[in-house]
Amino acid sequence: MSTRQPDAAKGGKFRAPLLFAVMAALIVMEGLTTGWDSALVILNMGIISAIMALGLNMQWGYAGLFNSGVVGFTALGGLAPVLISMPPTGGAMSQGGWQILGALLIAVLALVVATKLNHRLHGAARAAGVVAALVIGFVLFRAVFDPAVARVQAINPASQGYLGGLGLPVLLAWPVGAVLAAAAAWAIGKTSLGLRSDYLAIATLGIGEIIVAVLKNEEWLDRGVLNVTGIPRPWPVPYEVDLQADPGFVARMQGWGIDPVTGSTLTVKLIYMGLFGIVLALLLWGAQLALKSPWGRMMRAIRDNETAAAAMGKNVTRRHLQIFMLGAAVMGLAGAMMITLDGQMTPASYNPLRYTFLILVMVVVGGSGNNWGSVLGAVLVWFLWIKAEAWGPEIMNLAISHMSEGPLRQHLFDAAPQMRVIVMGLLLLLVLRFSPRGLLPEK
């Protein structure tokens, strides 16, 4: 997006490989100093962040759309593993599940009727018709919905109390997460695209908050703040205990001089890394192809001059809606992958600072509009974010070492982990100001 500003970064042929080598070196250093387990944890989450950043880069980098609700699309994608792979709760569907689905159908019908009335009627009749359809729909919805929810939540509330899932393989949940997020993006894009750019930012901020609120409060859906735990692992990933019980595995690890317990955790993380790496590679390949295609050129043309593109006969709003949904789908996919990695769904952990604005920093630092840049930015910023939490207190310790013991010193020390938020803000501002094209500038 920032191509119109004076560019600082002139990329040589070796710039990208060099920066990726730096990134790899940082991960290896982490492995050598803190331990390979910690390095792999950072790398796996870094790959997932890279996918989120790719999604946001499509919206912001290709099209200049400001999405401040990444957290919502990610969280919605994270719902998919719960719905797809958890075992169904016995009797939940017959107790109230079908009725809940019926209630949701009523809600959708009410919205459809209201939309139709809005198109058909005029003047006072229009307002009255739309309001009546919505009010009647809402009352009916609550009348059907509430008792069913109460019955579902009464089933074994300590460990279930929700509908459960379909009991299917969790890998299926990844595309489903993408579809869920894209559907939400369609609804929000339909209303706020085509207006001035800030409106999309404000509306997405809202949808992000609301999706997280729904996931926190609708216990019948995902147990809310009670969390869903024990989400099954995807197909090639084994469980650590099974590996440790496997004599062949133990023998091999001992042959390599590795403790079997450490070996099993590392193996699991490595397999996850491979799995995520394949998804990232496929996405990158697709995104690069798309960006170089006529479609990608059109997108950039629209971004750089909407008026000119519209004059050339491009439907700007439609194209924006398309790319907004596409980007959201990628975020949803990343959300589903993250929940699969964690093995649990904890709605309370979705914090906009972490899942919206940090992803934004990743895209801008990496280089808006450059897919490789997003990947690089994501892993680097994620690394910095994790390490800054530890470095903060250490630096602060140095800074306050000459101070005498007292409440101020203790306060500064306690506050030190928060330093990373300031670091991220500074990073974003510095990059925007002095190198608006980021580490890997768009070609």
Added chain:
Amino acid sequence: MDILNAIVAILNYVIVPATTYGAQLALGALGVTLIYGILRFSNFAQGDTMAFGTAITIMVTWGLQSLGIGFGPLPTALLALPFGIAITCALLLGTDRVVYRYYRTVRAAPVILVMVSVGVMFLMNGITRILIGVDEIKFADGARFLISASEFKSWTGLTEPLAIRSTQAITVIVAGLLVWALFWFLAKTRTGKSMRAYADNEDLALLSGINPDRVVTVTWIIAGALATTAGVLYGLDKSFKAFSYFQLVLPIFAAAVVGGLGNPLGAIAGGFIVAYSEVAVTYAWKKVAGYLFPSWDTDSLLQLLSTDYKFAVSFTILIIVLLFKPTGLFKGKAY
């Protein structure tokens, strides 16, 4: 009698809290709308500006309290408020100087400025966290109630209580005074007039010799005063928590958009529209219905949405306005 009880219940649980909340939102939305009108971007850092100003005010309040200085029946925070405003304004002018000014000179697109304001949001959020931490803080002192529930019941003999907390009264009075001062300033003073001229047409204003730096400086000072006051009033009324201030950005933006971005009068109306809808939709009307229709027996709480979804109300209002009247009720700038 039952009708009176119903009215008192509505007053106590809907009108009084919603008016207070509306006044707080209106101040916040005024800040957003002024920055939008004059600097031409949506300031995502508004919530964190409020949090920063409140944090400073709380720290000064603690300082005053430890010196034994109070404000009689009024909260000490009101004495500390001018200090909070001064420091917040200094911070805002500093960020303008270091950060925003460059983008004005290169005439960056508004969406770039939104992005920049996200960076400033991070900074302020971090500074606030370091200054005062992430926990919930209550800092209201002085008299608790203007009218307490038991007094009201013994005066009137009604079964329903009506309590007005002193913080609620203070909110409405302070917000009213501030809004009056702001409108007087915009309408009567030379600087206020030049600000309106600048907002209407930047080029024409520059041609007629208006000093843009002065306009921008005054705008940030007003925005800082509004944000700090809004934050302190909200904190006195409820409590201070950095994250809930960040979340306030949504209802504040909704209020500003509903009223029409860039329109001060609209921001005030929008603040009250959002606040009243939020409280009315999340209030359980069962008690009121019980007074009005004694024969109607229902198990339902008659609550349209649980309070966890209060942000959904601002959001719905926002979407309705975007769908049907993107310029807002009072003609802002939509495109």
